[in-house]
Each structure stands twice: as C-alpha cells, then as structure tokens.
Amino acid sequence: xxxxxxxIGVFDSGIGGLTVLRQLVAMFPDERFVYLGDTARVPxxxxxxxxxxxxxxxCADFLLEHNVKLIVIACNTASALAIDNVRSFTxxxxxxxxxxxxxxxxxxxxxGNIGVIGTRATISSNAYEVAIxxxxxxxxxxxxxxxxxxxxxxxxxxxxxxLVEEGWTDTEATRMIAEVYLKPLLSxxxxxxxxxxxxxxxxxxxxxxxxxxxxxxxxxxxxxxAAADVLGQPTTRMTEPSASAIREHVSFYLTDxxxxxxxxxxxxxGVAVExxxxxxxxxxxxxxxx
Amino acid sequence: xxxxxxxIGVFDSGIGGLTVLRQLVAMFPDERFVYLGDTARVPxxxxxxxxxxxxxxxCADFLLEHNVKLIVIACNTASALAIDNVRSFTxxxxxxxxxxxxxxxxxxxxxGNIGVIGTRATISSNAYEVAIxxxxxxxxxxxxxxxxxxxxxxxxxxxxxxLVEEGWTDTEATRMIAEVYLKPLLSxxxxxxxxxxxxxxxxxxxxxxxxxxxxxxxxxxxxxxAAADVLGQPTTRMTEPSASAIREHVSFYLTDxxxxxxxxxxxxxGVAVExxxxxxxxxxxxxxxx
Numbered sequence: 001x002x003x004x005x006x007x008i009g010v011f012d013s014g015i016g017g018l019t020v021l022r023q024l025v026a027m028f029p030d031e032r033f034v035y036l037g038d039t040a041r042v043p044x045x046x047x048x049x050x051x052x053x054x055x056x057x058x059c060a061d062f063l064l065e066h067n068v069k070l071i072v073i074a075c076n077t078a079s080a081l082a083i084d085n086v087r088s089f090t091x092x093x094x095x096x097x098x099x100x101x102x103x104x105x106x107x108x109x110x111x112g113n114i115g116v117i118g119t120r121a122t123i124s125s126n127a128y129e130v131a132i133x134x135x136x137x138x139x140x141x142x143x144x145x146x147x148x149x150x151x152x153x154x155x156x157x158x159x160x161x162x163l164v165e166e167g168w169t170d171t172e173a174t175r176m177i178a179e180v181y182l183k184p185l186l187s188x189x190x191x192x193x194x195x196x197x198x199x200x201x202x203x204x205x206x207x208x209x210x211x212x213x214x215x216x217x218x219x220x221x222x223x224x225x226a227a228a229d230v231l232g233q234p235t236t237r238m239t240e241p242s243a244s245a246i247r248e249h250v251s252f253y254l255t256d257x258x259x260x261x262x263x264x265x266x267x268x269x270g271v272a273v274e275x276x277x278x279x280x281x282x283x284x285x286x287x288x289x290x
Numbered sequence: 291x292x293x294x295x296x297x298i299g300v301f302d303s304g305i306g307g308l309t310v311l312r313q314l315v316a317m318f319p320d321e322r323f324v325y326l327g328d329t330a331r332v333p334x335x336x337x338x339x340x341x342x343x344x345x346x347x348x349c350a351d352f353l354l355e356h357n358v359k360l361i362v363i364a365c366n367t368a369s370a371l372a373i374d375n376v377r378s379f380t381x382x383x384x385x386x387x388x389x390x391x392x393x394x395x396x397x398x399x400x401x402g403n404i405g406v407i408g409t410r411a412t413i414s415s416n417a418y419e420v421a422i423x424x425x426x427x428x429x430x431x432x433x434x435x436x437x438x439x440x441x442x443x444x445x446x447x448x449x450x451x452x453l454v455e456e457g458w459t460d461t462e463a464t465r466m467i468a469e470v471y472l473k474p475l476l477s478x479x480x481x482x483x484x485x486x487x488x489x490x491x492x493x494x495x496x497x498x499x500x501x502x503x504x505x506x507x508x509x510x511x512x513x514x515x516a517a518a519d520v521l522g523q524p525t526t527r528m529t530e531p532s533a534s535a536i537r538e539h540v541s542f543y544l545t546d547x548x549x550x551x552x553x554x555x556x557x558x559x560g561v562a563v564e565x566x567x568x569x570x571x572x573x574x575x576x577x578x579x580x
Contacts, residue, residue, distance in 0.1 A: 040341050041331050046455075051330050051546045120550065162452040165336075173466040180463070256341045260410065 002233060007032040007251070009063030009071045013055075014042030015165070015261070016198030017074030018268035020097070020220035024072065025241035025249065027224040028231075033250040034066045038281065040255035043161060044077040045119025045197070052121065056082035057089070058281040062253070064090060070230060072223055073097065076196050077119050080127035093230050100222035101194050102131035106139070108215045109192040112147030115185035115214075116154040118196030123156040128196055153188045157181045157197075164199040165264055170206055178203070182210050190214060202267060243271040252276035292523060297322040297541070299353030299361045303345075304332030305455070305551070306488030307364030308558035310387070310510035314362065315531035315540065317514045318521075323540040324356045328571065330545035333451060334367040335409025335487070342411065346372035347379070348571040352543070354380060360520060362513055363387065366486050367409050370417035383520050390512035391484050392421035396429075398505045399482040402437030405475035405504075406444040408486030413446040418486055443478045447471045447487075454489040455554055460496055468493070472500050480504060492557060533561040542566035 008028070010021050014037050021035055036059050038044075044052050056078045063071055072095045073079045073086065079096030087094050105114050116128040129152050136150055159177050168174045185193065194217045195201060201218055208216060246269065254261070254276045265273040298318070300311050304327050311325055326349050328334075334342050346368045353361055362385045363369045363376065369386030377384050395404050406418040419442050426440055449467050458464050475483065484507045485491060491508055498506060536559065544551070544566045555563040 040337065042336070046332070046548065046550070047330065048546050048548045121548075124549075158456055159449075159452055159458070162449055166448055168449070173463045173470070176463040176466065256338050258336065258338045258411075259414075260336070 001030050002028075002231070004069050005032070006067050006069040007034045008227070009034050009036070009066060009068030010074050011036040011038070011056075011059040011063060011071070011078075012075040012198065013037070013044035013078065014039045015264055015268055016161070018265055019198050019201045020072060020074035020223055021250065022241055022269055023218070023220040023224040024227060025245050026238045027228060027236060029236050029238070029241060029245045029249075031249065034063055034068060034253065035250055036062055036253045036255075036279075038255045039257065039261065040280070043119070044075060045121050045158065045161065047121065049081045049121075049125070052078055052081040053085045055281075056086055060086045060090065062279065062281060064092065068092065070095065070227060072227060074198055074220070074223070076198060076219060077121045080122045080125040095223055095226050095230065097196070097198070097219040097223055098127045098131045100226035101196065101217050101219035102128060102135050104217045104222040105192050105194050106132060106135045106145075106150070108217060109150070110146060111189070111191045112150045113188060113190045113192070114150050114152055115188070115190035115193040116152065116196050117157045117160075117181065117185070117193065117200070118154075119161065120156040120158050122196055123154050128152075128154065128194060151188065153185050153190060155181055155185060160203060161197065161199045164202045167264075167267065169203045174203065175206060175210070178206055178210055182207070186211060192217060195219060240270060246271050247274065253279050255279060255281055291320050292318075292521075294359050295322070296357050296359040297324045298517070299324050299326070299356060299358030300364050301326040301328070301346075301349040301353060301361070301368075302365040302488065303327070303334035303368065304329045305554055305558055306451070308555060309488050309491045310362060310364035310513055311540065312531055312559050313508070313510040313514040314517060315535050316528045317518060317526060319526050319528070319531060319535045319539075321539065324353055324358060324543070325540055326352055326543045326569075328545045329547065329551065330570070333409070334365060335411050335448065335451065337411065339371045339411075339415070342368055343372040343375045345571075346376055350376045350380065352569065352571060354382065358382065360385065360517060362517060364488055364510070364513070366488060366509060367411045370412045370415040385513055385516050385520065387486070387488070387509040387513055388417045388421045390516035391486065391507050391509035392418060392425050394512040395482050395484050395507045396422060396425045396435075396440070398507060399440070400436060401479070401481045402440045403478060403480045403482070404440050404442055405478070405480035405483040406442065406486050407447045407450075407471065407475070407483065407490070408444075409451065410446040410448050412486055413444050418442075418444065418484060441478065443475050443480060445471055445475055450493060451487065451489045454492045457554075457557065459493045464493065465496060465500070468496055468500055472497070476501060482507060485509060530560060536561050537564065543569050545569060545571055
C-alpha cells in the first residue's frame with residue numbers, strides 16, 4: 001500500500017483520458033484515483049487557449065477539493081495550453097501529457113526525425129516542438145544518441161477523435177483519412193511518431209499499419225512513468241489493469257452523462273464504468289467582452 | 291422597414307446556425323439580428339437532454355436581455371431537446387428547426403417515405419418523428435396528399451459535423467462515409483430527406499449525388515418561412531443575403547473565439563464575420579449529484 005494514501009487526480013475534457021487512467025492503474029494498482037471528465041464541454045481541441053485554461057483550472061480545483069496528492073492532466077490540449085496556468089496556483093505536482101511523451105520520443109528516435117499528431121489546438125500551440133527541443137538541449141550528454149538536432153514535423157488530425165468515438169477505428173474511410181493525414185509526415189521519413197491525443201491509442205494499430213517500422217509514442221504510458229518518478233515508489237508493470245482495481249480504486253465524475261458514454265468508455269478503459277457521479281463545474285471568471 | 295424594430299434573436303451551439311441566419315437575412319433584409327454561437331461548449335449533439343436544456347436556457351436568456359422580438363433556435367439538437375423548456379419561461383415566440391422542417395417534408399413527400407438524418411441527440415430524441423406524425427394528424431384535410439401514414443426512417447450521422455467543419459465536404463472519404471450512413475434510408479425508398487442538422491446544407495450536393503431524385507429539406511429555409519408567418523410581414527425571397535445586410539444588421543456574439551472561426555464562418559454564412567463580440571454565459575443551476 002502507498003505511504004501517502006491520498007488519491008491521484010486525473011482530468012480530461014471527456015473520455016480520452018481513460019486511456020491514460022488505464023496506464024496509471026496498471027502501474028499503480030494499489031493507489032486510489034479520482035477521475036473527472038468534462039463531458040459537458042468536450043472537446044477542448046477546437047477551443048481557444050483562454051477557454052481551455054479556464055476549464056482546466058476548474059477541473060484542477062475540483063480535484064484539489066478531493067485532496068489529491070498529484071494531478072495528471074490526461075488531455076494533450078489542456079496540457080499544451082494550460083499546464084503552466086494550473087501549476088501557478090497549486091503546489092501539488094502536475095503531470096501533463098507533453099513533457100513525458102517528448103522525453104520518450106527523444107529516447108526512441110534513432111534519426112531525430114520525429115512526427116507529432118494531435119488536435120488543432122495542440123498542434124497550433126507548438127508545445128511538443130518546444131518540449132522536444134528542451135529535452136534535447138537539457139540532456140546531460142548526447143552520448144549514445146546518433147543525432148544532435150531533431151527534425152520535427154507535425155500535423156493536426158481533427159477527424160481522428162470523432163472517428164474513434166464512433167468506433168470507426170478500422171474502416172476503409174478511416175484508413176483513407178489516416179493516409180491523407182500521415183502522408184506529409186512519412187514523406188519526411190520520421191522514425192518516431194508521438195500520438196499526441198489520448199484518443200489515438202485506439203487507432204494505433206491502423207496508424208502502425210500505414211507507418212510500419214515507425215515507433216509510436218503513447219503519451220499515457222509516458223505520463224504513468226513520469227508519475228512513478230514523482231511518487232518515488234515501486235510500480236507494478238502490468239500491461240493491463242485488473243477490472244477489480246478500476247472498480248474498487250477509481251471514483252468517476254463527469255460533468256455530463258449520456259447513454260453512449262458507457263459504451264465508449266468500455267473501449268477506452270477496457271472495463272465498463274459503473275455509475276459515474278455527475279457534477280457541474282462553476283465558471284470561475286466574470287463575463288468579459290473583447 | 292419593420293414596424294417592430296426590435297431585433298430577431300438567433301442562437302446555436304456554435305457555427306452551424308449561420309446557415310439558418312443566412313436564410314433569415316435573405317428573407318428579412320431590413321430586420322436587425324442578434325446571433326449567439328455557444329462556441330465554448332460546442333457541440334450540443336453528443337450531450338444529454340439536461341445539459342442541452344440548461345445551455346439553451348442560458349442562450350435564450352442572453353438573447354432576451356437584448357430585447358429580441360422572436361427567438362430562432364438555429365440548432366436541431368437544442369430544438370429537439372429544449373424548445374418546450376425555452377418556451378415555458380418566455381412569451382416571446384420561439385421557432386425551432388424541427389416543426390417547420392417537418393411541415394415541409396410532409397408537403398414534399400409523394401410516397402410518405404421520409405428519411406431524417408441528424409446528430410445522435412436529435413435522432414435519439416425522436417423529435418422529427420413526433421413532429422411529422424403531428425403534422426399529418428393535424429392537417430385539415432388529406433386532399434391532394436397521396437398517402438395517409440408516413441413511413442419514417444432515421445439515422446444519426448455524427449461524423450458529418452466534423453467533416454463539414456474540416457471543409458471535407460467533397461472528398462472520397464466523406465463520400466464513403468455518406469454512403470454508409472444513407473444506405474439504410476435509400477433501401478427504404480425514401481423520396482424526401484430532412485437534413486436535420488444545420489451543418490448539412492454544406493454537404494447537400496454530395497448527399498444529393500448519392501440520393502438522386504430525393505427531395506432534400508433544408509431546416510433553415512423552412513424556419514425562415516415559419517418566421518415570416520409569425521412576424522406577419524412581407525418577405526424578400528432572395529436566395530442569398532447581401533453581404534452588406536449581414537454586416538450592417540447582424541450583431542455577432544460567441545462564447546469562445548478561435549482563429550479557425552473566421553475561416554469556417556465564411557463557408558457557412560457566405561461572408562466573413564467581422565469582429566464577433568465574446569461573452570461568457572453563466573451556469574444557471576446549482577451543482578447537483580446523481
């Protein structure tokens with residue numbers, strides 16, 4: 001059992017963060033978790049930095065009220081646009097999706113040709129580019145790494161989220177769209193591709209089949225390893241969490257609940273989410289005009 | 291000039307309602323309009339009835355504060371789930387998307403085989419089915435109509451909204467997806483198809499090419515005609531509004547603003563939306579648990 005029995009908080013714009021939660025529970029089967037999905041305002045990927053920062057702060061506040069010892073921002077868009085903002089108002093450690101995945105990508109790449117795909121907001125933010133360059137610059141030594149400067153190529157893939165949520169993870173239309181999206185990255189001979197959205201692990205097999213030989217970086221897996229570093233405690237390296245660990249150790253909160261949630265959640269988490277609680281987040285800021 | 295100089299209010303979950311606004315300005319070039327797009331919480335189509343009712347009430351309240359004489363709910367999901375709720379707290383006439391389009395569909399159909407496509411929330415609500423049956427039942431006479439009972443077939447097409455917003459209105463992948471979606475409707479030999487989402491006029495040419503000979507019902511056009519009945523004043527039957535009528539007579543408000551809005555809005559409205567104002571809607575209800 002963990003020494004610090006406070007739960008780990010995880011939030012996402014909706015349902016994608018369940019792929020991250022899955023990795024976290026697999027690594028920490030004895031920890032308790034509070035998961036918040038902001039399903040009333042999903043998605044974040046097509047919204048402005050201002051709005052994503054406001055929403056992220058509200059989500060983090062909700063988790064802090066539950067006395068969490070660590071917050072995982074299980075959403076690439078919120079991590080890209082709001083992690084500094086969230087960090088500025090709490091001393092609780094915050095782990096986002098970007099930095100851990102950037103480290104994994106730099107470690108994995110043999111050529112330094114790294115691709116990044118994500119939502120429009122994530123890609124526009126250049127957060128992965130900044131993080132990858134920072135990892136390269138701050139590394140103690142380049143020994144063992146056969147390249148000095150990364151060549152980055154990124155591309156927003158906004159149709160992947162709705163396709164995954166519809167369960168169209170292996171249709172001819174999805175393959176056609178994926179080929180259009182990945183073409184400019186493959187023509188740059190990337191050897192590593194960051195799946196910079198928590199929905200994308202569900203179409204990883206399709207992406208891998210279009211990009212054979214390319215190492216795919218799962219940001220949820222990278223974040224779970226970063227959480228292990230922060231918590232400084234032994235981890236269990238299971239590939240899949242047990243259904244009982246999820247059922248017994250995770251408290252689920254959603255800001256909206258639809259009948260299709262149950263169905264989609266099972267694909268993302270591996271087990272059904274039983275009876276999520278519903279909460280309404282309060283807007284924090286006064287109305288403003290611009 | 292109109293006798294009652296108060297503006298007409300129009301709200302939508304985001305950007306789709308601009309296709310409705312386009313029809314309204316074409317029909318009433320001398321009226322003033324207040325348009326509210328709830329872009330901070332878009333889309334409504336995958337959210338629960340509770341949440342859509344709360345959001346719709348907040349949007350309507352915003353328009354009522356602007357002293358509108360009529361509210362057009364330019365969103366099929368909000369019309370399907372929340373029109374009764376909105377009507378219950380104001381005496382200002384409310385026009386939704388469903389009833390006018392249902393009337394047009396009944397008038398247009400020669401066989402009574404009517405198809406309806408829309409978001410998951412709109413289709414699950416059965417609002418079109420109820421409205422179409424009501425139109426048939428309440429008609430004074432069936433004279434001239436060669437059928438007594440409609441045969442309805444409906445299908446949610448959730449991928450159409452993101453495809454349209456990405457500008458993928460005429461790609462091979464979109465055609466493939468549209469064929470999958472429309473197949474069950476065409477196999478029922480529909481002769482009339484309600485485009486039950488304000489985004490769909492932008493892929494009407496593609497839909498028409500897959501469903502040749504089927505009459506497509508544009509809910510924005512039907513709603514504009516319903517507004518003419520309510521206002522009881524002469525209308526201008528232009529097919530396109532003038533850019534100057536839009537620029538001079540419409541006040542635009544959004545709850546979020548992203549750089550891509552300008553670009554997408556031009557496709558929906560026909561002219562660029564200059565400097566929309568930004569507003570934050572306040573959550574009306576106290577937090578609740580279920």
